[in-house]
Amino acid sequence: MTAPASDAESGSLTGTGLHLAFGRNKILRGVDIHVDAGTTTSVIGPSGSGKSTLLRVLNRLHEPDAGDILLDGRSVLGDNPDRLRQRIGMVFQQFNLFPHRTVADNVALGPRKLRGLSKDEARSLALEQLDLVGLRAKADSRPANLSGGQQQRVAIARALAMKPEIMFFDEATSALDPELVKGVLALMADLASGGMSMIVVTHEMGFARTVSDTVLFMDGGVVVETGEPEAVFDDPQTDRLRSFLSQVL
Ligand code: ADP
Ligand code: MG
Numbered sequence: 001m002t003a004p005a006s007d008a009e010s011g012s013l014t015g016t017g018l019h020l021a022f023g024r025n026k027i028l029r030g031v032d033i034h035v036d037a038g039t040t041t042s043v044i045g046p047s048g049s050g051k052s053t054l055l056r057v058l059n060r061l062h063e064p065d066a067g068d069i070l071l072d073g074r075s076v077l078g079d080n081p082d083r084l085r086q087r088i089g090m091v092f093q094q095f096n097l098f099p100h101r102t103v104a105d106n107v108a109l110g111p112r113k114l115r116g117l118s119k120d121e122a123r124s125l126a127l128e129q130l131d132l133v134g135l136r137a138k139a140d141s142r143p144a145n146l147s148g149g150q151q152q153r154v155a156i157a158r159a160l161a162m163k164p165e166i167m168f169f170d171e172a173t174s175a176l177d178p179e180l181v182k183g184v185l186a187l188m189a190d191l192a193s194g195g196m197s198m199i200v201v202t203h204e205m206g207f208a209r210t211v212s213d214t215v216l217f218m219d220g221g222v223v224v225e226t227g228e229p230e231a232v233f234d235d236p237q238t239d240r241l242r243s244f245l246s247q248v249l
Helices: 051-058 081-087 103-115 119-132 148-160 178-193 205-211 229-234 239-248
Strands: 013-022 025-035 040-044 066-071 088-091 166-170 197-201 214-219 222-227
Touching: 013 051, 025 040, 025 051, 025 197, 025 214, 025 222, 040 051, 040 205, 051 166, 051 197, 081 088, 088 148, 103 119, 103 148, 119 148, 148 178, 178 197, 178 205, 197 205, 205 229, 214 229, 214 239, 222 229, 222 239
Parallel strands: 040 197, 040 214, 088 166, 166 197
Antiparallel strands: 013 025, 013 066, 214 222
16 A cells, blocks of 8 residues: 555554454454544444454554554554554553552653653653643642542543654543543543544544544444544445444434
């Protein structure tokens, strides 16, 4: 495949012909995805359709059985997977903050250990990132003293502190109480409009419609439909997408 011109910018990601099986169970059956630098792609689809697996293949937590992955137009399959994971920020449903460390230490840890920053540099970077997510005042609190929504914003700050080229979100708001979802989605929307490249696996159809540049609908390990949000939501081309939308909208 010829990479589009925009691949020269930082943070574009392309997966082509991605296949993955667990034993005889084929989970991804030839998935293509392309995220232009600075754009947001939302991945929607029923439970078990392979959305999380796709993210895990794209950051090489699972090695694809076939296909290629290009970051900024260059294949990453020959690189050290740890290096790739530093270029991709991951935010999951479960925040997995270290409970016995302060909020600031949670954010500073990665930059210290993996990017070689000094203690002071990492601390000031952490405070800067916490400021960005509106939680500088909580820097010296323990995670347990924060709401779920605040903890997820700390997890986002932690990922951003690694200066990723692209961010992956896997149902980042699914574990939150309903009243806390909005704040996290607003932060994600801010990141998107600030030019971060993002892949967002989500059940929040409002977010997918209003924030994404591209929506990708997966079912049964394939991309059934993809396009601009208006096309995907207002003019679905397949019964599978129509039926999915009728259940979630
Ligand atoms: P989604 O995120 O869309 O709900 P997943 O990617 O988590 O779907 O899962 C897709 C399918 O792959 C499911 O049938 C799931 O049981 C299976 N699966 C996911 N991870 C593993 C694994 N590590 N080993 C075996 N099967 C898995
Ligand atoms: Mg999932």
